[in-house]
Amino acid sequence: MKKNVFGIDLGTTNSCISIYQNKKFEIIEIDHAKTVPSVIAFCKNKLLVGIEALNHSKIEPQNAISSIKRHMGDQHYTRLIANQALTPTQVSAKILAYLKEKAQEKLKIDVKDVVITVPAYFNESQRKATIEAGELANFNVLRIINEPTAASLAHDISKSSFDDSSTQATNQEKWLVYDLGGGTFDVTVLNVKEGLKEVLASDGNNYLGGDDFDEKIVSWIIEQLQHKQSINLPKDPIILAKLKHFAQDAKIALSTETQFTIIETLQIENKKVDIDLTIKRETFEALISNYIESTIEKVHQALESANCQASEIDKLLLVGGSTKIPIIKESLKNAFNLEGESYIDPDLSVSLGACVQGAISLSLHFDNIIIDVAPHSLGVATMGQLDLFDNEQEYQATDDPIEKICQRHPKTFAPVIQRNSRLPAKFVETFYTATDNQSRLEVALYQGESPSTKENLFIGSFLIDLKPVPQNSPVDIGLEYDLNGLIKINVSQEGNKGKISSYKMNLRESVLLNTDSKALNHEDYFDIDDETTIDHEDFLEESNQSNKKAMNLLxxxxxxxxxxxxxxxxxxxxxxxxxxxxxxxxxxxxxxxxxxxxxxxxxxx
The missing domain is CATH 1.20.5 (Single alpha-helices involved in coiled-coils or other helix-helix interfaces)
Structure with a gap:
């Protein structure tokens, strides 16, 4: 039996790795620290990762990459560094490989089986990119887990020794996890009782975190220099990189001090410019107040989705380095009358929770069961309201087979499995044929919350044969969605001798692998083909045809x-x-x- 497993928090600004061995969960220190900066750099073609890369980024910012997590899943984003065009997945893989290498050096064992965390609000493209990064770093990725969910698992670890004896809730409780890190924000509401943790709802923003707070301070510094010293800073990457480091120092200091003085010297156009600026905590809080207010709104939305009142919350767990900022606790107290607790260092809890999940996955630890929810809605492309007034469609010529497929799909997105549905989930919805004697149907699966397919994530599609029937004849489409990202699509038609067409997709796989050859080679790229589409019930003129069916795992x-x-x-x-x-x-x-x-x-x- 395997005796150890690892958990990794792959963060926007810092990453962390932990181990489960000898019935204990422990953080692995790397470079004499419990967290590693999520930065890579090249110095004379030598790869630097972590603190060395962070320090080098102050000298040669053009040869460094940081905050890459914000671009995970973006197929078109690359960074040119040391004559290499690196994707976000490749950059993340180098950070993960560094964690693996240093952990192996310290522990003298193979570091292989791992659970990696992702923001709860990551879509499937971002999740797939994270798994791929782990595999590129030669890890065996057991699974990925949402960061707030991981933090809730870490709560049960003994605070003193991090052993696997638990401090679980014996009565049913509701917990709210507020996770504000360097680049992302998540909020999750859970039902908790005796090791069973059921996620009720999640919400978040993949582009909000400490990095944005840094930028606000940088803008403030530039404004102060212009106003007080009449200095107009050039758009020099080295100067901007230094200002960002000044801002980070100020942000961290203002979590414990009421003011911070920036005393530095900049080299600007062959002249030395002295900076002596004092920023007060209340100034910093005013700069980021809109950001904080947006997180409070997300908490309201998560509570509403969970059908829960703030007064029903028994514990507010604070996760992520940015929650150390005092105004976070104050804002949550004012908005919800809840006292936040950082039961474990907010920078470490997510990695430890991932390690707990890893131990559960390998049957090394049995005290916790997680019931999670769908992070985003899953549904199909149908003819609907968005297609009514869109007779003239404008498409750009493309050689990308995926873009060609998406261009022929209707614009209306009809959810079948709603966001925050308990997983595994199983739902069926009835749609209607678009034409008389329609003999085939393309089922195009999308993920997202927009009513438009064009703003959602395309997962895959397939073509099936239908029994020719009159227009507006019902077709049932059922989706089954499990915790591992596997989706089974069942399509059935009344009066077709009970025949059910089934197709399976894996959200960990690429769109090309999730699309069958018939759909991939379908030629009508630039015209919506009425013979392969379906109508959503809202599109039909007669409302009495809306016989929506639904069923789930319960x-x-x-x-x-x-x-x-x-x-x-x-x-x-x-x-x-x-x-x-x-x-x-x-x-x-x-x-x-x-x-x-x-x-x-x-x-x-």
Whole structure:
């Protein structure tokens, strides 16, 4: 049996690696520190990573790369450094490889099995890029886990020794995890009881964090120099890099001090310019107030999605280095009357939680079970309202096969599995044929929250044959979505002898691998083909044709259990639950019935 496993927090500004061995979870110190700057640089073609790269970036910023996490999943983004065009995945892989190399040097063992964390709000393209980076660094990536979820797992580790004895909630509690790091923000609401952690809802912003606070201070410094010393700084990358480092020092100091003085000398156009500026904490707080307010709004949205009031929250867990800024705690206290706690160093908790998940994955640790949710909605492209007034479509010529596929799809996105649905999930929705005697159908899967497919992430597509029927004939499309990112799509048609066409996609794979050869080679690239599309119910003129169906894993589990243990009362509850799902007009009652069904299932186990 394997005796150790590793957890990595691949952060925007800093990364961290931990190990589970001898029934203990421990941070592995690298370069005499518990965190490693997420920076790479080249000095005379020699690769530098971590603190060396950070220091070199102050001298040659053009030969350094930082905050690459913000570009993860962007297929078109590269950074040219040392005559190499590096993708975000490749840069991240170098950071991960450095963690692996240094950990192996220190521990004298093979560092292989790992769980890597990602922001809860990362889409599948960003998650795939993270897994690929781990594999490029020669890790065996057991799985990825959302950062707030990982932090909640770390909460159960003994604060003193980080051993695997737990301090779990014996009564049911609701926790709110507020995770503000260097480049991303996440908020997650969880139900917690005796090691079972059920994610109720997540929200966030992949482009908000300490980096943005640094930029605000840099702008303030430039403004002060212009106003007080009549100095107009040139757009010199070396000067801007130095200003950013000054800003970072100020930001960190203002977490414990009420003011900070920047005393430095800059070389500007062969002249030495002395900087002597004092920034007060209240000035800094005013500079970032809009950012903080936006995170408070995200917390409101997460609570609403979880059908939860702030007064129901038992614990507010603060995660990420930026939560050390005093105004964060103050704002949360003012908005929700909640006292935030940093039970473990906010910079370390995510890595430790990933390590806990790794131990669970390898059956080395049994005290925790995680029930997670879909980070984004999954659905299909259909003819709908966005296509009504879009007769003249403008497309740019492209040789990219994926872009060609997307260009022919309708613009309307119809969600089948909603964001924050409990995983694994299973839902079915009814759509309608777009033309008379339609003989084929392209099912194009997208992920996102926009009503437009053009603003969402294309996952893959496939073509199937239909039994020719009149226009507006129903076609059921079902999606099954599990914790490993595997999706099964079932398409069935009334009166077609019960025939079901199934297709599987893996969100870890590329779009090309998730698209069948028929869809890939379909030639009508620049015209929406009515013979392969479906209508969403909102697009139909007769509203009585909207016979939306829905079912999920809970229904399936109840049905299977009732087959073994009949119960009239539960059968009636199940009928009520199914009816509520179809009508979708009483969320409070739906939640109440759902809780009763879960309670009954728990009693049967």
């Amino acid at each position: 229904s399936q589990r109840v049905i299977e259990t009732l087959e073994q243990k009949s119960n009239e009362k539960i059968s009636q509850l199940l009928e009520q639950y199914t009816s509520l799902l179809e009508n979708d007009n009483n969320e409070d009652l739906l939640d109440e019935v759902e809780d009763k069904l879960y309670d009954w299932l728990d009693e049967q186990e």
